[in-house]
Amino acid sequence: MSDPPGSPERDLEQAREALDRGEMHHAAGHLAGAIAQAPTRPEAHELLSRLAARADGALELFPLDQPAFVGTVVARAHLLAAAGRPEDGLPLLAAASGHTPGMNWAGVPWVRDPGLGVRMEPGLLARIVMQLCSAVGDPAPEAGRDALQPYLTVARHAIAVHPDHPLLLGAGSALARRVGETALAVDWAERGAQARPSKLAEIWLGYAYRAAGRIGESLAALRRAVAHDPDDLSVYADIAGTLADQGRLQDALDWVDRALTRDPEYDCAVHTGHRLRYRADGDLAHLVRLADFIRDHPDDTHEHTDLADCCAGTPWLSRVPSAPGAPVDPDRRPPGTARPPATAVERLHRVAQPLWPHPPAAYDAAVPLLLVSPDDLLALVTHPPDAPDTETARVLAGVDPTLWDRCARVWACLGLLHHGTDEPWADSTRRRLLLDLALDGTDRITEAALFALITNAWIDPSARADVAALVTRRLHDVRDGASPIAWSVAQLALATPDLPTSTRDLAGAVLVQAASRLRRARRRPVRRRLLRWLARG
Template sequence: MEPHAPAGRLAARAHLLAAAGRPEEGLPLLAAASGTTPAQHWAGVPWVADPTLGPRIEPGLLARTVMRLCTAVGDPAPATTVTSLRPYLTVVRHAVDAHGEHAMLLGAGSALARRLGEVRLAVEWAGRGARAQPSKLGEIWLGYAYRSAGRMPEALAALRRAVAYDPDDLSVYADVAATLADLGRLDEALRWTELALERDPDFDCVVHTAHRLRHRADGDVEHLVALADFVRDHPDDAHEHTDLEECCRNAAWLGGLPSGTPLPAGRAPVNAQPSADALHRLQRVSGPAWPHPPGAYDRALGLVLVEPWELLALLAHPETARAEQQDGLEVWACLGLLHHGTDEPWLDSSRRRLLLGLLDGEVDRVTQAALFAMVAYAWVDPEAREDVAAVVAARLTETASGANARAVAELALAAPGLDRPTRELAAATIRVPAAPRQRGRGRSLLRWRRD
């Protein structure tokens, strides 16, 4: 297998090997193709389903092949890939019938079964593997299988046994902490992360778990900001983590536009119409959701090819976009402004000046978009946090007693670096029933011209 070999080439060679009477050599290539493009039904062929294939493959090789496939497809596997991956589970079934006490094969098979929704089979195989050859890895596989089955106390017991096998493997500490948290034992979970961080404060699995659980404990966005900082400063983590995205998902402004009735759209006279190319580029990134604020900032990078005057024109003329593509248009236009003049220090930058200009006037979709763009920038640039926090605090104070105070308060709770009184004011504002939102008279502040 060549590095980055095209999936089609791998699959073609696998089928040729099978046709030449060497299917056991072809299966690892086919699995590699499926790992690259898991939704493609590469394995839906008779030679893979042949009951003699599993017993022909050396069980250790099959276990390693399945483990690589599991790493590539995620846990659980996306629903669109389950059917295309199920033939590999059939191969493992046939192999287990022939090599029923091979612990590595049983554990790897359990991991694949778990990903494909075969939870009972995952528990059965992992349990057999752990009994056949007790080990740390066997207990981890068993713990994960129990977690997928919702049997959390048994999962915790298995993971504790894994720690006993290897007290220096801090990744298992993160697993124990996550399981304790799911059992509602958050204080114990945090103690496990603290114990691991005392040994290695930069161990990625524990850092991600610790920040996620701290945020779960008190809801303070600063834990997520610290996690984003860690991700930025450690681009070569052992594997991909989704803790930040999971914490931000469905949260107002952290993972997308807040739910509820939208505020009046901003309008302003601009001596230009946006070009079709500018509109097309904005539509390519626009949408009501994003993984987290740094992800939103990164997604808007392509808008560096749209001139600032056109981004402002798009703010003034959102009707130029089709209705289904208008959600969040103002947000993405403002995020696009952040990618212009990035060589300028934040405090003296044109991007800051333009966004501050958009904050004037009553609270509407444009002012919210501009404020969120500043908040998102504070997530990615620690040097801008003090300034952005001051801007957010001032805007919150100005609107605290107004009809649209909640809209600004939601943004404030997403901002890094706010002092405690400001954060408490924002939280209290959200708890108070919102006053009826009043339709604004429109905007007249966008007078920036192309020249």
């Protein structure tokens, strides 16, 4: 489905004019545009009825092309309902809700009519609801829950007629849970499990209990699901996640290991296991191994966020950290270095930001900078352009005046990683350029180049020993804490794959020392004011 342009008022006006001229296809196109933007607007539905009356139902005016326009899909659903086929229209509305869950596609009288739930085959309705649930998130965002209530209404009406249909009860429970109707979700899931015990019924029941905070009953239901089907390893991962949320990490890891014993490459168990092991001991190696698994298994069963969740908020794993205390010393700007051209600045502005999900994602996000030559990227490093006139840039300036310049350099250095990727790392041009930047002095250019080198170590295991040795060397250079970027180099070290334990310990000590220096610096003005006051006394 594609998204709508224009405004509903203009589309309605043009639809009326086209209908008055007898231009049915034009009228249908504008009506679809209006409905896509204002799906419950009475004027749109009135005009759709007029069109249907003049065009023998008008279904042929709203074909389900590929890709289908969402307004066309929804208009066809309403025409099917008007033609006495609401059971054929509801799946189309559900598809639209899966495309844009926050839009109130189903907030119309024919969906709320109890007769729809009565006439629909319960198995079909259950499948429609399950497909909808898979698209809207668990739980659904608060802002979009009202738009999903009409489907819950249909489920209520259908369950009143089919009170013991296990699939409908389970699917209805899943939808009720997503929109915050927890008590209803538990009731329907319990009834479904009683009507026909099965793995799926126990999973729905376990999720409903978990949403209601009944963790013991949730775990019991999920264990019964495992007993029904010991080969469904996704349930093992769900049990592990539930146990971890209760602080029972060892029990959670036991379930992960049970799954991995059956299939060492089962993606849900691998992701959950690395996340929980990192949570247990904070060892970066778990995240690096997870990143390696993601790279080597691009066709996982579904999207996982474990790596991003673990990296979130951590300096350099997910963001450029703000400089503590006074601004960092001025950076190197070699005499005669050319300034970057406007095209390079524009491309940098498109990608540069202080946040990323994790280092491999930052590498991927820098791909567009392949269109900027290495010379121009070096010019961006030495002469970072002014920040773009955006809200994000204004927020950055308020948080830390140095942050934009540092972001710009970071992304320019990431761009260098995308040049000459066919060259083996050890003798590559990209390594040489970044090494020159990382080794010549200690300033914000140093940290930007170090981060790019570290990012390459995340994505290329063959570069890890080399990068770890370089980071160790640079950390020893600033270990006394006098360098203005000692704190940053230490944080970069803690984000480096395969770093020796001794270097990791040194990085922790440097951070402690830098924090102590900062506290002393902040106390000095207070002491001076106190001494002046005492002297006056």
